[in-house]
Amino acid sequence: MTVVPPLELTHFQAFLLFAVVISVAFGFLGRRRPKDRVKYILWSLFLFLLVGIGVGWAMFPFSR
Amino acid sequence: MDEPSQNPPNDGTQSAPPAKDALAFGESRAFAFGIAGWLVPGLGHALQRMWGRALVVFLAVASLVFAGASMKGNVFTRQGNDAFDTLGYIADMGTGSFYLFARAIETSGADVSHADGDYGTRLLATAGVLNLLAALHAYEAARGHKA
DSSP, X not given: OOOOOOOOOOHHHHHHHHHHHHHHHHHHHXXXXXXXXXXXXXXXXXHHHHHHHHHHHHHGGGOO | OOOOOOSOOOOSSSSHHHHHHHHHHHHHXXXXXXXXXXXXXXXXXXXXXXXXXXXXXXXXXXXXXXXXXHTTOOOOOSOOSSHXXXXXXXXXXXXXXXXXXXXXXXXXXXXXXXXXXXXXXXXXXXXXXXXXXXXXHHHHHHTTOOO
C-alpha cells in the first residue's frame, strides 16, 4: 500500500492554500459570468489575505 | 388540422393533480441532486451540466481533503469525546465519499501535536463545509432558483 508522504506547510502557505481554494470555489458558485467570477475571486482573495495578515499583526504583541 | 380535444374543458380543477405531481417530481429530483453532490463532490452540478462548477467543487474539496489528511489533520470518527469532536465529525462527513479517502490517506493516524496537524484538521473541516454548501447550491439550482 502506498503511503502518502506527510505534507509540511508553513502557517502562511496553509493560509494561502485555504484562501485560494475557497475564493475560487465561491467565485464559481456565486457568480455566473466569467468576468464576474474573476472579479469576485480576486476581491475575496484580497480580503482573505488582508484580514488574515491584519489579524496576525494584531496578535503580534501577545505572541510572547 | 384541428383535432377533437380528448380532454374535458379545463375548469381549474383538472390540471391541479398533474401540476402537483410535477412539482413533487421536481422537488425529489432537486433533493437527489443535492444528495449526489454531497456523496461525490461536484456530481450534483455535473448532473445539471454545470461542468465548470462541478469541476471546481470536485478539485477544491479533493485538494483540501488531500492537504488536510497529508498534514496529519484529525479525521474525526463517531466515537467523539465531546461536542467539538461531534461537530468535527459532522464537518468531516460533509465531504461525503472523500471522508473514506481521507481515512485511507491517513493510515498512521492524526498528529495534532504540531501546527501542521492542526492546520490539517481545519482544512478537512473546511472541505466538508464547502461541499455541504455546494450540495445546497446544486439543490437550489435544480429547484430553479437563480444561482
